[in-house]
Amino acid sequence: MGGNGDLPTEMALSDADDVVTLLQNNSGEYITNMIPGEMKIGTSPIGDAYGCMLTTRMIPVLNNVQGFVRKFQYPNVSETLSTEWGGVNNIRFFVSEQGSVTPNASLLGNDIANCFVAAKESYKVVKVSDHYKFSLIDLETWDFALAA
Numbered sequence: 001m002g003g004n005g006d007l008p009t010e011m012a013l014s015d016a017d018d019v020v021t022l023l024q025n026n027s028g029e030y031i032t033n034m035i036p037g038e039m040k041i042g043t044s045p046i047g048d049a050y051g052c053m054l055t056t057r058m059i060p061v062l063n064n065v066q067g068f069v070r071k072f073q074y075p076n077v078s079e080t081l082s083t084e085w086g087g088v089n090n091i092r093f094f095v096s097e098q099g100s101v102t103p104n105a106s107l108l109g110n111d112i113a114n115c116f117v118a119a120k121e122s123y124k125v126v127k128v129s130d131h132y133k134f135s136l137i138d139l140e141t142w143d144f145a146l147a148a
Contacts, residue, residue: 069086071086
């Protein structure tokens with residue numbers, strides 16, 4: 001847990017570990033494959049990972065998580081999406097300015113970012129006539145207070 005004194009707290013490495021453990025204990029399959037290390041300076045291999053979808057307002061928090069690796073430090077960025085910000089342990093983070101935020105919802109009245117961590121086949125896209133509908137299945141949110 002983070003140390004900002006709010007509830008929920010800002011994201012910390014232990015939170016990522018807890019989410020990975022929960023998904024592993026429930027047979028959650030990784031979404032992305034490992035990006036192995038290469039003989040390049042300043043890069044770090046990236047393990048198989050789940051995907052976390054979250055608001056761009058969480059970028060400063062992500063950058064301060066212990067062990068967080070920015071996308072530009074991956075050995076091979078050709079295997080990434082433009083929305084990917086980076087990863088820690090077995091979670092890769094995909095940001096959007098339209099990410100989910102619940103205003104004034106923390107114990108101290110700060111906004112809360114809803115961070116959705118997905119395993120393979122934990123979501124689906126359903127075609128309804130000529131329109132597509134995105135559905136999340138049994139996916140709990142991972143909430144963190146945003147800095148005021």
